[in-house]
Amino acid sequence: MNRRSDAEMAARVAQDIPDGAYVNLGIGKPTHVAAHLPMGREVLYQSENGLLGVGPPPEPGREDRELIDASKRMVTAVPGAAYFDQCDSFAMMRGGHIDIAVLGAYQVAETGDLANWATLEDRHPPAVGGAMDLVAGVPTILILMNHVGKDGSLRLLERCTYPLTGLGVVSRVYTDLAVLDIAPEGFRLVELTSGNSLAEVQALTGAKIHV
Amino acid sequence: MIDKTCADPVAAIQPIGDGASVMVGGFGTSGIPYGLLNALAEKGARDLTIISNNAGEGEAGIAALLKLGLVAKVICSYPRTPGSVWFERRYKAGEVALEVMPQGTLAERMRAAGSGLGGFFTPTGYGTKLAEGKETRVIGGRGYVFEPPLSADFALIRGETGDRWGNLSYHATARNFNPVMAMAARHSIAEVRQVSTEPLHPERVVTPGIFIASLCEYAVRP
Numbered sequence: 001m002n003r004r005s006d007a008e009m010a011a012r013v014a015q016d017i018p019d020g021a022y023v024n025l026g027i028g029k030p031t032h033v034a035a036h037l038p039m040g041r042e043v044l045y046q047s048e049n050g051l052l053g054v055g056p057p058p059e060p061g062r063e064d065r066e067l068i069d070a071s072k073r074m075v076t077a078v079p080g081a082a083y084f085d086q087c088d089s090f091a092m093m094r095g096g097h098i099d100i101a102v103l104g105a106y107q108v109a110e111t112g113d114l115a116n117w118a119t120l121e122d123r124h125p126p127a128v129g130g131a132m133d134l135v136a137g138v139p140t141i142l143i144l145m146n147h148v149g150k151d152g153s154l155r156l157l158e159r160c161t162y163p164l165t166g167l168g169v170v171s172r173v174y175t176d177l178a179v180l181d182i183a184p185e186g187f188r189l190v191e192l193t194s195g196n197s198l199a200e201v202q203a204l205t206g207a208k209i210h211v
Numbered sequence: 212m213i214d215k216t217c218a219d220p221v222a223a224i225q226p227i228g229d230g231a232s233v234m235v236g237g238f239g240t241s242g243i244p245y246g247l248l249n250a251l252a253e254k255g256a257r258d259l260t261i262i263s264n265n266a267g268e269g270e271a272g273i274a275a276l277l278k279l280g281l282v283a284k285v286i287c288s289y290p291r292t293p294g295s296v297w298f299e300r301r302y303k304a305g306e307v308a309l310e311v312m313p314q315g316t317l318a319e320r321m322r323a324a325g326s327g328l329g330g331f332f333t334p335t336g337y338g339t340k341l342a343e344g345k346e347t348r349v350i351g352g353r354g355y356v357f358e359p360p361l362s363a364d365f366a367l368i369r370g371e372t373g374d375r376w377g378n379l380s381y382h383a384t385a386r387n388f389n390p391v392m393a394m395a396a397r398h399s400i401a402e403v404r405q406v407s408t409e410p411l412h413p414e415r416v417v418t419p420g421i422f423i424a425s426l427c428e429y430a431v432r433p
Contacts, residue, residue, distance in 0.1 A: 048314065049238040050384045065240065065433050067383040072239035072292065083383055085390040085417075086264075087322050090315030094335060118340075125266075125302050126311045127291035128341065133315035136334040163340045 001204075002195035003176040011036035013102055013144055013174050017043055024048070024093065024134060026103035027071040029144050033102050044080065046098055048130040050089050053081025070130070093130065094137035101138040103131065105145045105173075107160040110186035110207040112170040114143065115162035128165075135166035147175035147204055154206035156180070156187060177201050178209075185210050215377040215420065216406055217427040220250035223400045227251060227365050232260040234321070234366040234392040235273060239265065239292065242385030244369040246402045246429030248272045251367075252279055262286040262363055264314060264388055268294035277301050286361075288314035312341065312358075318391055320361035325394030325422070330359040366396030370418065370426070373403035377420030378411045386417065393422040402429035 004012065010032035017023060017033070019041040025031050034045055034054070045054040047069040054069055055076035062076075069075045077083075092098050107115040114135060117128045135141055149155055156173065172190070173180045178201050179190040188210045192201055202209050217223040224247055227233065233251075237243030252275040259282050266285050267273030276282050277297040285307055290298050301307040312320075313335045323330055332355035336342045346357040368389045370379035379401055381389060393399045399422055406428045 047384070049241070050387050064383060066242065066385040068239055068241050069384075072241075077383070083381070083386055085386050086314070086318035086388050087391050090318055094315055094333065125290045125299065125309055127289045128311055128313050129289040130314040132313040132339065132341065133335045136337070164338065167338045 001177060001200060002193050004193050006032060007036070009144055009174055009176060012179065013142055014038065016142070016172070017041070017100060019043070021099045022046060022052070022097065024098050024101040024138065026101065026131070028104045030102040030104060031071060033144070044078070046089070046092060047075070048089055048093070050084050050086065051075070051077060051081060052084070052092070053078045055081070090130070090133050093133045096137050096139060098138045100140045100142060101134045102142045102144055103134065105143045105155070106162050107155050107157055108143055108145070108170050108173050109157050109160045110182070112168040112182040113160050114141070114165045114170050115160040116165050118163045120162060131165050135169040140171045141169050143170055143173045145173065145175055147177040147201070154204065157206035177204065180209065183210065214375045215423060215425050216375050217425045220246040220402055220427055220429055221253070223247060223402070223425050223427045224250045224254060226398060227254070227256050229256050230258045231256060231365055232262065232363040234363045234396050235261055235263040236366070236368050236387065236389035236392050237263065237265070238384070238387040240268065240433050241383070242369045242381070242387045242389055243272050243433065244367040244402045244429070245272050245433065246427070246431065247367040247400060248275065252276055252281070255279065255281065257281050258283045260284040260286065262361070264288055264317065265292050266290035266295050266298035268292050274298070277307065280306065282307055284308040284310070286310045288312060288317050316358050317361070318388065320358050321391045321395035324360035324362035325391065328360060330357055332357055361395065363396045364398065366392040366399040368393050368399055368401040368418070368423070370401050370403040372405050372407050372411060373401055373426045374407050374409070374411045374420070376410065377401070377423030377426055378416040379403065379418040379423065380411060380415050381417050390418045393418045398424045400424060401426040404430055404432065
């Protein structure tokens with residue numbers, strides 16, 4: 001199988017983010033999307049801890065340990081940025097003011113159900129953070145994930161088996177093998193990573209891919 | 212005359228005793244009132260309920276309280292930060308209770324408490340495990356979950372600059388939960404990097420002093 005790398009997946013997502021959008025990037029792989037934004041587009045990235053206008057990491061000597069993103073990494077604030085408290089931050093999310101959120105996932109169902117905060121065999125304390133608030137209010141939820149789990153388990157399914165983050169919330173899924181929309185009939189093929197056949201990708205998908 | 216300034220963090224946290232519920236500002240390591248938390252750890256008040264976004268990391272702050280066995284319960288949204296070793300250790304040993312809720316719900320429940328509201332309906336978590344057993348309602352065709360207000364005996368706040376009236380300004384993303392906790396708790400204590408002898412300019416005030424019971428200087432930045 002031909003697989004997109006994390007950087008290639010992030011670059012593919014970035015193509016779909018329009019000029020002028022307000023975007024929340026989840027922790028992990030989605031944070032790479034910002035570095036791949038096509039030239040000429042201005043996008044403001046929101047970080048749930050209270051920053052709209054997240055910029056790149058600071059230059060050496062200009063670090064500010066009180067200026068961090070949701071992943072707790074030091075960042076900068078771009079021109080036009082704003083700081084705000086948690087109530088305003090989550091009003092932006094739940095209130096529908098953020099246009100797009102790019103999130104990771106454990107599982108996505110063909111109905112658009114998302115599971116990305118807890119697994120069944122979780123031995124660690126549960127941790128939800130802002131994930132449920134984002135999917136409750138952001139109209140376009142883009143998922144960036146590996147098509148198949150490290151243990152070979154299928155992750156695109158008819159129904160999620162892990163605890164849900166939200167029901168019917170996902171718009172589009174970008175994986176190393178394909179890009180799929182959530183359509184009324186289920187997963188609908190947008191594109192295959194070049195060199196892969198539909199039959200090969202279907203065999204690694206736990207629900208029908210509609211063409 | 213109004214003067215809410217205290218000599219130091221030790222004096223500021225004196226009212227906090229055993230069994231108190233304490234909101235603690237901060238997200239990650241930004242905006243955490245380390246001076247007040249150090250003083251609280253030194254005092255050794257026990258059976259505390261800590262309400263914060265995270266459950267401490269490393270050895271300082273909330274982690275120090277957990278390490279010393281002073282915390283009975285943690286209410287938070289995300290206890291699994293890398294380096295949350297003391298929380299994880301106490302949790303796995305069954306020595307600390309945990310209540311987890313979505314981050315926006317945590318913030319809004321505090322705002323409801325601080326604003327005198329009896330709670331609110333949120334779409335967050337509807338249909339998920341975190342809404343099990345809670346009152347729900349369909350409004351305009353959409354499902355919502357009822358969430359009650361969340362108050363506390365005390366809040367520990369980290370500000371940038373404060374004046375004797377208790378007005379506070381903040382630095383960058385150190386603001387996070389601090390303003391809403393300041394209004395939600397019955398007795399809010401602030402540490403600031405600098406206590407200004409001049410009044411803060413009213414345009415710069417983010418937390419009006421009415422929400423602050425006392426404040427002290429703790430100049431150390433994380």
